[in-house]
Amino acid sequence: MPHEILRTAQVASVLGGMSAREKRSYEAAVDALRGEGCGAGGYRLVAADGDDYPLCCRHLAYAWRMFTAYPRKKQVVIVALDKHERDHNPAADLAEVLPGLATVGRKRSAKPPCCEDAADPPAMNEELSELLSALS
């Protein structure tokens, strides 16, 4: 049974300004999410304290990033689409201090996967629930 895929207004708004190629990349990701759920979510973000963050990030064409949440089983919410600014590298200043620092970061394949098992997506934890309450 396919997953239900929902999106926020932010996503709809960004999609309106995307090129055909960028949209195709988005649609391919949506199709993959529909079939595989969190298995197609990309990698899991890491929280400030080093624990897993209950959101995933999948890279799309032309430096676009897709953030997803998994509020319920068999349901995926595309929370946001954002373009990564290549000029802004948060590790650049530190690279001056630590010459061995590779500022580009770990390869996506080496990052923690969005989930180990499609039937067990990242749960909405307390941190995210509090954030949602504060923002809404």
Place this chain on the structure above:
Amino acid sequence: MGKRDAQLVTEALFTLVDAREAIENGHSDAALDALEEAQEVLISVKHTPGVSVAAASERLGVSEPTIRSWVKRGALEAVAGARPMQIEPQSLHRVSRALAELRERGRDRDWLQAVVDHLHDREARGSEALREGLAQLGRGRLEPA
């Protein structure tokens, strides 16, 4: 530097030599007294309250733009009202110690990689687009994709 200040600096140098000899001979109390005396003498020499950006850059081993960027982000403190910019010596000392620790740990490549991942993920979590999307998710404003 005037003649009087030059004499004070010479006096402080001699006192520092005394402090060093006291340490070598295991007289830590005498060494501390001598260091305190040298500090007082040097404070009485006319000096600016902060450290120039160029000197801070040399001390920390990073570029001057990085020093300015760290001041902007609050990692270093600038002396209020100083033009051109001067760095608070205490904050410079604090950052210098932190950098020494970072450089020590930075020999561990796994640790370095974890730092980069942490920075990139922090940047992603702080994205304005994500905050907007999360606020809409919190309000339940969702539509089929």
